[in-house]
């Protein structure tokens with residue numbers, strides 16, 4: 450039943466979002482995501498399990514550490530809510546359960562990478578490489594199980610999005626970075642397995658948003674040299690594509706014909 454599925458995906462999304470907050474705040478500093486347990490950055494007190502319930506604990510504690518009353522950054526619960534929203538969205542748009550689950554996890558990875566790149570201007574290999582392998586495995590497994598995921602299109606998608614950005618990175622080393630190239634290849638892999646129009650829409654939206662972001666940065670007077678992080682734009686384009694690519698592709702093609 451659809452309602453049940455959306456609720457289940459939302460709840461799983463909250464827990465997943467809680468895990469993503471840990472990733473976003475530890476991986477850029479090369480810290481372990483397993484140990485130590487979550488602690489208050491202000492007083493160092495270990496967060497107790499019942500104070501670590503996504504969103505709920507934040508509300509109950511009124512956004513403050515139980516031990517020292519330091520403010521808990523609001524982006525923690527926001528990240529959890531955003532992840533829950535993305536997962537719920539995946540449950541709505543993908544009727545096949547396996548595809549919905551893979552897409553939900555994919556959208557969370559994009560959110561995490563986008564947040565890290567926006568703040569630290571890096572797309573950590575420690576996330577990109579394992580994600581690439583994991584999703585390649587999930588796509589192959591899904592195809593073997595007869596789920597509507599295409600391995601050849603995943604391969605084509607990886608190249609179709611990754612290679613042009615690789616060329617761009619060589620042409621303008623200041624703009625596109627190797628992290629962006631790897632992210633594009635990863636997006637092409639997963640969205641390609643859904644259908645190549647998803648890759649086309651993600652690339653179109655990502656490059657468009659990145660271009661607008663670059664112009665905005667120029668207008669604000671930031672020099673051309675300070676590299677604009679393209680990762681968040683590529684991630685946003687891919688998220689929008691996962692939800693709306695069929696509708697966008699249809700509208701685009703009907704205009705042309």
Ligand SMILES: [Zn+2]
Nearest residue numbers: 489492514517
């Ligand atoms: Zn504290």
